[in-house]
Amino acid sequence: MNQEDLRNLIYERYIEPTKHKRDVYAGIELELPIINLDKTPVDLKLTHSLTEEFKKQFDFSVKGRDEKGNICALEDTVTDDIYTYDCSYNNLEISFGKEINLNRVEERFKKYYTFIQEFLNSENHFVTGFGINPYRNYNRHLPVPNGRYRMLYHHLCTYQNFRHQKNFHDMPEYGMFTSASQTQIDVHYPDLIKTINLFSRLEPIKAVLFSNSVLREDNMELACSRDMLWENSMQGYNTKNVGMYDPLPETIDELVDYMLQTSIYCTEKGDKYINFPPKVITDFYSEETIHGEYYQKGNYHPISFKPNGTDFHYLRSFKFEDLTFRGTIEFRSVCAQPVNETMTVPSFHMGLINQLDELNQILDYQTSILNQPHSLTELRNQFVRFELPDYVDKNQLKKLITEVLDLATKGLKHRGQNEEKMLKPLYKRVKNLENPGQHLIKHLNSGGELKDIIYQYAKL
Template sequence: MKREEVKKLMYRRFIEPTKLKKDVFTGVELELPIINLNKTAVDFKLVHKLTVKFKNYFNFKIKDRDENNVICALEDQVTGDIYTFDCSYNNLEISFGKEKNLYHVKERFEEYYKFIQDVLNKENHTLTGLGINPYRKHNKRLPIPNGRYRMLYHHLCLYKLYGDGINFHDMPEFGMFTSASQTHIDVNFDDLILALSVFSKLEPIKAVLFSNSVLNGENMELACSRDMLWEDSMHGYNKKNIGMFDTLPQNIEELLEYLLSTSIYCTEQEGKYLNFQPTVVTEFFKKDEINGEYFEGGKYHEIIFKPKKGDFNYFRPFKFVDLTFRGTIEFRSVCCQPINETMTAHAFHLGLINQIDEVNQILDEDTAIFNKPYSLTELRKMFVKSYLPEFVEEKELKKLLIKILDLASKSLKERGNKEEKLLNPLYKRAKSLENPAQRLIKHLNSGGKIEELIHEYGKL
């Protein structure tokens, strides 16, 4: 395919759906680490038993099974809620059907959570609100046995082949022990560019408020190690696929050009998942042949295949602020939050989506964080640490955080659902300048045990 044809595909897949958006719905995805309190590997038999019990109790329908015929995904055909797992059976994921009122999501989540905890607790297992599974070293490094997750893990394990000039970490299984709290919000065409720009600028602020992924015992200066785990993996082979926009797009044309410079690394042809060296998407479709790999008969095989138009369906970047084919912006940078504060991030994003002009003005005039000699990428990297940069005046930072939260609160009040109450924990974090990760680090450094926070962060 020629470059212009790829560009048209990009437009139809990512831009065109935003022209159909009128109402603003929210989609919530929650990933939650499963922990075996015996400090041994999570019991997958228990996990599978839980899935069956959940299905029967909530009358969910089977959506998918793995290659061992084990149920790995359930769906409620009324609400659209999906019970599944991310990367491995160590990481439970609950995705909620689109909603206008976040309290509807909150109510269903709490009902699901109580049921799941009751089943797990009887076998000395638990869920908790941590972005890194604190017992990750005890767990089996096994992807869900299906084509997609096996391919993904294999692809991430290939970092040793591409190490020249790239500082990869040695944890390709990170998807099996990291848990996120992701928000999808409908965005219309006219607001698209400004929304991407404003929420990208907010990433340093979100690091201050939401960081909650500590690699206990390995890199304690990082409050949000998820950034590093994504960026210094094969996902970051092309840096444009992950993290921040290096330059904020100013219009649709610049956004398309940016997307055309990102890479594709997998596809599915003839029923086989194929992975290959990440290749800039326009270059991929120029090639007559691609060298890749696929799994069959218990081992990987080399394959030479021809790019097809349908391969474009497997193209996806992983930016912090991502445009999806559903006409939504996906906010991907927030760690799993303490369970009784789960809805904070979703309320934050929903509260600000209709205030982007006001947020933009605040950030353009700010001097507490912004209008300094640092790029947005540099600022995010500074603020995901467990301590603040030296240039920050705490009093001014608190004012900025409160100003942003007040704007979100005002917008949520206008919706009339009392969703502004969901922001209350963020006001506490802003006033103390302490996010869940910093609290955890302080707790451990003072001699506290991780088990105490596993239980505390897991309470409703």
């Protein structure tokens, strides 16, 4: 397969879906860490019982089982909501079927959350709104026993083979203790480049608003460790696969060129997931034979195969603004939030998605903060820290973020669903210039108990 064939494949899979006229829906994925308040590993028998009881309570159907026969995914065939676990049974995930009205998502989330919390509390377990499991050091970090998550963990563990090429961290299990809040929104072809670029320029501001993944005891300088964990792992072996677009694409052709530089590291043949060292997709298809390995009966075995067209579907990037094959952009940079502020994330993005021209004016006008001699990646890396850079005028920063929030509020009011109320907690964060991660660090640095914030961030 030559480069022109690949270009056509990328265009057909990712660009063409944005040309289909449709309403703008949101797809929301919420992850929550499960903890054992006894400071011992999460009881997996309890999580499996929770799954069974959730199925009965809400009349969900079984969508998937792990290799031991335990249910690992449930689905509501009416709403398309999915109850599952991300990477490990320590990390609960609820993915909501696409909705126009965010209030319907909030209503279902509250019902699900109340049931889950009450069930877990009966055995001194808990879910809470942290981007990093606050009791991660007590848990067993084992992937959900199925082909996909075993393959992913095995891939992340191969970082030791590439230490001479990149400065990796030593936490390949990070997917088992990190929780995110992700929003997918339909994007239309004429707005595709503008949407990617404007929301990319917002990433430093989003860091100030939403950071909530503190590596307690390991790195208290970062209010958001999520970026570092992804970028300094095998997922970030090729920087084109993660983080920001750098530089920002100015045309569809440039976006496709960028995607041609991303890497593939796995495929599936029959019932076997196959790992191999990451390869830029153009290099992958230029080789006659790919050498990898697969898992079977407790061991990994070598395998060689010839690349074909089906492998292309396993090309996956994890950009902060990630274009999907559904004709949506998935906003991936946000940590899980305190539970009663969960809806701040989708409402922020939905409020701005149809306000692109005004958003562009705000960002162009506020040059003193965002037009520093730094790339967007460098700005984001500075703004996820506990302390803001010295050059930042905090009053100017508050003014800028307030203008963005006011625009999001305007966009939500225009939708007429009374969703603008979901943004109120963000105004408080701007007033104090304090996100949940910074609040946690300040609390701990002043001698406060971690358990206080665990309970605070779990309130509905």
